[in-house]
Amino acid sequence: MAQTGQTATGAPIGAPTGTRAGATAGDGTVGKALEVLDSVASYGRPVRFSELLADTPYPKATLYRFLQTLTNQRMLTFDPERSTYAPGIRLVRLAHAAWAQSSLAPIARTHLDRLSALVGETVHLAQFDHAQVLYVDKRNARQPVEMFSQAGKIGPAYCTGVGKVMLAHLPPEDLDRALAQQSWHRFTEHTFCDADSLRRELDAIRARGYGFDNEEHEPGIICVAVPILTAKRRLLGALSVTSTTTRTDISQLGLLAPQLQTTARAIADEAETWAFPQSETTPQGGA
Incomplete structure (x- = not known):
């Protein structure tokens, strides 16, 4: 099992993890938003905005806009009491479809x-x-x-x-x-x-x-x-x-x-x- 303090690839946080499978130059806003979604999921726990800001290359306002859009689309959930983001329930449906079809x-x-x-x-x-x-x-x-x-x-x-x-x-x-x-x-x-x-x-x-x-x-x-x-x-x-x-x-x-x-x-x-x-x-x- 993954230990606390590991990235999604299994390397300790802070260790080099190679090129992230994220947005390429032609992927535009959608690709960047999916990179943010990947970043949230990689923690394996609810994550704060400040952590994501340190982990992603996007300015504060841009990151906030991506998080708002992903939350509105139910790809992420936001806990107002803890001020944390986590993968949303819509992903469960998409994951089930991918598991069955791909x-x-x-x-x-x-x-x-x-x-x-x-x-x-x-x-x-x-x-x-x-x-x-x-x-x-x-x-x-x-x-x-x-x-x-x-x-x-x-x-x-x-x-x-x-x-x-x-x-x-x-x-x-x-x-x-x-x-x-x-x-x-x-x-x-x-x-x-x-x-x-x-x-x-x-x-x-x-x-x-x-x-x-x-x-x-x-x-x-x-x-x-x-x-x-x-x-x-x-x-x-x-x-x-x-x-x-x-x-x-x-x-x-x-x-x-x-x-x-x-x-x-x-x-x-x-x-x-x-x-x-x-x-x-x-x-x-x-x-």
């Missing part, structure tokens, strides 16, 4: 249940989100262990098992762009902290077809991960089995790679044939 979670649910029952360890399903890892579903181990990753959380790509296997299967230009956006914060003594060393690790992952997190993000937490790829090798996401160094070791987790790969293929096959239900009635003629 994530692998609904497709993968039964496959994750089956894999979790088989291995008895924590299972993660993740997708790539602007050079970071988005955990979209999770199954706890028979003996749960507290860790950072939870469904809906964003994590770093360069030091997580699911992140590395997804990076390893990006097209070259996309990989270059993603590596340029990594923070390279050292979480543990095992963390990859530069692009060159990580590229060598990614070469090894591509060669064997799976990757590991060897206490690179959290001390004592290890995992084996595989990419979820279509038949044409398009990246859909990643799957991992996570445990602790007190229960097992990397070599033992590696023995689970074939089961992970079988599950990943099943998820990919179902994703390729997935079609959203059509309306029972089709409009005839003009509008």
